[in-house]
Amino acid sequence: MEKNNKLYNDVVIIGAGLSGINMACQLQRKLGVTDYVIYDRASALGGAWTANQYPGCGVDIPGVLYSLSWFPNPNFTSIFPRQDEILAYIQKIANSYNVSQHTSLRTEWRGAKWIEKISRWHVYLEDIATGQQYIHEAKILISAVGGYTNPKYPSLQGMESFQGPIVHTARWDKSYDFRGLDVVVIGNGCSASQVVPAVLDGVRSLTQIIRSPQYYIPTVNLRITRAWQACFQMIPFLLMLIRWVVFWFLETSLFQFYDDQTGKKMRHQSITRSRNYIKENAPERYWPLLTPNYDLGCRRRILDHNYIKSLHDPRLFLTKDSITSVGPNSVRTASGAEYPADAIILATGFQFSQWIGNIIGRNGVSMKQHWDRHGGFEAYKTVAMNEFPNLFYLLGPNGGSGHTSVLYTMECSVDLVIKIAAPVLKRKASSVEVREEPETKWCNAVQEALHKTVLTSDCSNLCALLGRDKVSKYVSLVL
Incomplete structure (x- = not known):
């Protein structure tokens, strides 16, 4: 892609992990939209599964559920697949919809600004290899930045x-x-x-x-034999049935x-x-x-x-x-x-910085100012915010889960974004934005629900850092 002073696509997606790839595929599958681009600072598609390639790396959710509902994988060789199998699965999804042709790697996202006069986002980017900075204009901006790619390094003397x-x-x-x-x-x-x-x-x-x-x-972690793989290929309903059994089994653990x-x-x-x-x-x-x-x-x-x-x-x-x-x-x-x-x-974990960035919405309001008013990270149904038209988060604030597959939550977020963004992408509206009252009502309801759980109890270092009254606003960081 030639990097002129300003580029344009209907949709800019930040992040080439499973969330970003699924978003790109669903834009094509459900809306017929191919005018999009994905930016990622990594050198390959895959997100967390490209960043984490240490020996023994694998998923701790059964692979039958750690997969997309519309793109099942009958070829996993164990119940809890290894990193290389997950990455191969992601690449297969991307290849099926030519996502790599729409992807620009080794590119850092520096921020974004909403331009009210033209109802578009100016997305600020930097080529990591050359240091060249440029603007990409878009109607829709989607953050699919994950939380498991930025290492957290300890500060140790010597x-x-x-x-x-x-x-x-x-x-x-x-x-x-x-x-x-x-x-x-x-x-x-x-x-x-x-x-x-x-x-x-x-x-x-x-x-x-x-x-x-x-x-x-x-x-x-039982092995899945070739015989079982053949059964899953010949009887797709069997794989879907097992998926639902695993889903509901994990859902029962939520009550604890x-x-x-x-x-x-x-x-x-x-x-x-x-x-x-x-x-x-x-x-x-x-x-x-x-x-x-x-x-x-x-x-x-x-x-x-x-x-x-x-x-x-x-x-x-x-x-x-x-x-x-x-x-x-x-x-x-x-x-x-x-x-x-x-x-x-x-093995010291990650810096959860996926929601921190220089983003300016309507009337010059920054993302930090918006969240400061709400007392912490939040978003309506985890994906959208007042004063930030045509901007959506995948796995946004309070979108994490500690009991089931994060891919299920991600698919729900993608489906919601598809529905909300459709009028803009079909040229029936110039912008779409959640109103302040529903956003506030939703976020208050989330806080009330969280305070009925142990997720906000005084049991982690985060409580000491933020104070117990603020922990629920940041609860998705510790799930």
């Missing part, structure tokens, strides 16, 4: 002096070979529970330094997040199950490090396949001792211990 590789799970370099090395892993969330057993076999030693315990739920008698009873059962699993399968010396003292639901549960079992390996040492500094070949902790390190793996 990191610059470390002589070996320091690699974040979201910036994995496949050229690294950890065989025969002393490795330190920092973190114990979902990524850590996958990468630790995946790299353990080849290392000389592995020290994992954690901050707080997690709830582990035992799961079995409510702060009522039923929810408390269900959480107690899940907590007991998790603790029994630890006592039956983990080394006794690690039980205190694997037993949370906060309520279930405050953080995302970890579905465990191999991690707890790997703690029996004599090469692995688990500690909660806080890091004080990093040396050229070691990591030092508060107790005075010094752990040898030839390589450091950071």
Whole structure:
């Protein structure tokens, strides 16, 4: 694409992950719209599944549900597919609708401004390779920016002096070979529970330094045989039936997040199950490090396949001792211990910055000003905001979920955007915008509902950072 001073398409989509690709496909399928462009700063399609390619990476939702309803995949080889299978599936979707022909990669989104006179967005972009900045004009602007691509790096004294590789799970370099090395892993969330057993076999030693315990739920990742794959291909209804069974099974787990008698009873059962699993399968010396003292639901549960079992390996040492500094070949902790390190793996999570940007709406109102008035990130039905015509978020504020597939939520958001944006794209209207009163009413209803759950209870570091009264406004960050 030639980068003139100003380009134009009816639709600009920011983000070439599953949300952006699904949005592009549905524009074509449901509205016949092909006048769109997708921008992404990565070098390939795939979003989080391109960014996260560490050993052991996979999805923790059954693949039958971690797939699009209109594009089922009968070829997954296990119940919880690996990263490479998910990425191949995404690329297959994109190829089916020639999405790559509408995509410009290695491009940074710098902001956007609504131009009232012409009812269009000016989207500010920068070519990462050349540094060239330019404007892309569009009727519709859609943010499909995800939350699992920007690594969160810890600030540790002496990191610059470390002589070996320091690699974040979201910036994995496949050229690294950890065989025969002393490795330190920092973190114990979902990524850590996958990468630790995946790299353990080849290392000389592995020290994992954690901050707080997690709830582990035992799961079995069964293989899907060729016979079953053939059945899914010949009988598509069978795959759809299993999808709905999985969906409704996961929906029943939602009740345990409510702060009522039923929810408390269900959480107690899940907590007991998790603790029994630890006592039956983990080394006794690690039980205190694997037993949370906060309520279930405050953080995302970890579905465990191999991690707890790997703690029996004599090469692995688990500690909660806080890091004080990093040396050229070691990591030092508060107790005075010094752990040898030839390589450091950071499984420290992500910066949730997908809703932070320089976006100016009607009357010069910035996105920050809008959210400051509402007390935090919010959007009507998670996708649209007053004062920002023709602007939509996919998986927007309060759009996350801790109990089911995020793809289901994303599909609902895409379908809603298609309906709202249709009059503009069919030339029946110049702009569409949610009114202030319905937006406020919706967001207040969300807050009231959230305060009936454990998601706003004082159980995470976010509460200490923001204050309990503000946590529900940001709850989608911790799901």
